[in-house]
Amino acid sequence: MDPDYLPFHPAPKTPDFKVPAGAVDAHCHVFGPADTFPYSPKRKYTPCDAPKEKLFALRDHLGFSRNVIVQASCHGTDNAALVDALETAGDLARGVAVISPDVSDEDLRAMDAAGVRAVRFNFVKRLVDATPKEVFLGIAERIAKLGWHIVVYFEAPDLEELIPFLESLPVPIVVDHMGRPDVSKGVDHPDFQRFVDLLARNENIWTKVSCPERLTIAGPPYDDVIPFARHLVEAFPDRVLWGTDWPHPNMKSHVPDDGQLVDVIPRIAPSAALQQALLIDNPMRLYWPDET
Numbered sequence: 001m002d003p004d005y006l007p008f009h010p011a012p013k014t015p016d017f018k019v020p021a022g023a024v025d026a027h028c029h030v031f032g033p034a035d036t037f038p039y040s041p042k043r044k045y046t047p048c049d050a051p052k053e054k055l056f057a058l059r060d061h062l063g064f065s066r067n068v069i070v071q072a073s074c075h076g077t078d079n080a081a082l083v084d085a086l087e088t089a090g091d092l093a094r095g096v097a098v099i100s101p102d103v104s105d106e107d108l109r110a111m112d113a114a115g116v117r118a119v120r121f122n123f124v125k126r127l128v129d130a131t132p133k134e135v136f137l138g139i140a141e142r143i144a145k146l147g148w149h150i151v152v153y154f155e156a157p158d159l160e161e162l163i164p165f166l167e168s169l170p171v172p173i174v175v176d177h178m179g180r181p182d183v184s185k186g187v188d189h190p191d192f193q194r195f196v197d198l199l200a201r202n203e204n205i206w207t208k209v210s211c212p213e214r215l216t217i218a219g220p221p222y223d224d225v226i227p228f229a230r231h232l233v234e235a236f237p238d239r240v241l242w243g244t245d246w247p248h249p250n251m252k253s254h255v256p257d258d259g260q261l262v263d264v265i266p267r268i269a270p271s272a273a274l275q276q277a278l279l280i281d282n283p284m285r286l287y288w289p290d291e292t
């Protein structure tokens with residue numbers, strides 16, 4: 001573990017907000033354990049271990065029923081820890097993998113059989129080296145044949161340059177953590193409006209309204225981030241997802257309490273109908289379409 005790395009909260013509170021039965025934590029990770037699933041030699045951080053057993057215990061503690069587990073950059077394109085967690089959870093988990101262009105069709109089919117339903121394109125420079133857009137386009141063509149979609153992680157300053165690429169992708173796109181707006185600029189600032197306009201123009205682009213803990217300047221309980229997430233939930237109620245982002249890699253300002261993150265949900269989705277869409281209908285339609 002990196003010397004300045006903050007491990008995840010050892011005892012998150014029981015949330016005050018009771019999530020509806022069937023709720024999906026649509027953005028979380030598994031890390032290692034390193035002695036079984038070593039971290040990538042190309043990683044830009046070394047986390048603490050965060051194994052599947054702890055993820056599933058957290059799911060139960062917070063009252064969720066299912067997980068969408070996202071391959072984290074510390075594991076590079078080795079999805080073994082992810083696939084292992086998916087095989088343990090069976091129908092209760094789906095996965096988002098990170099693949100290299102030379103992955104075999106056989107390996108793609110095996111990941112699909114394990115529950116992978118998307119690939120992740122990561123543009124965050126502190127996490128990954130740049131991948132040429134044509135490489136991502138080649139991957140997009142291949143996974144489109146499997147009925148998979150694409151999860152993208154970028155920071156707000158990168159959005160303008162990425163828009164033509166994003167609008168060229170042939171499958172649904174899910175943007176991680178609202179495209180990481182600079183919350184000091186306000187919801188009406190052109191930078192956030194650029195993101196809102198992207199979703200308004202493209203019915204196939206969704207967003208996770210997650211990670212207030214990463215975006216906040218004020219700190220818990222994240223009052224400064226609420227307006228951004230709430231705006232997106234109310235503007236695009238059928239294209240939003242929520243996740244804990246457990247085990248919260250690379251947090252520097254504080255160790256988020258996952259129970260406190262769950263208590264943010266009714267503040268950004270202030271009705272039972274919006275909570276039903278955010279936590280159940282939308283993730284089920286995208287990751288368990290044959291069960292909706």
Ligand SMILES: O=C(O)c1cc(C(=O)O)oc(=O)c1
Binds near residue numbers: 071072073127214250
């Ligand atoms: O902001 C981050 O550091 C971060 C990192 C990763 C990853 O390493 O994949 O995933 C996330 O969702 C967020």
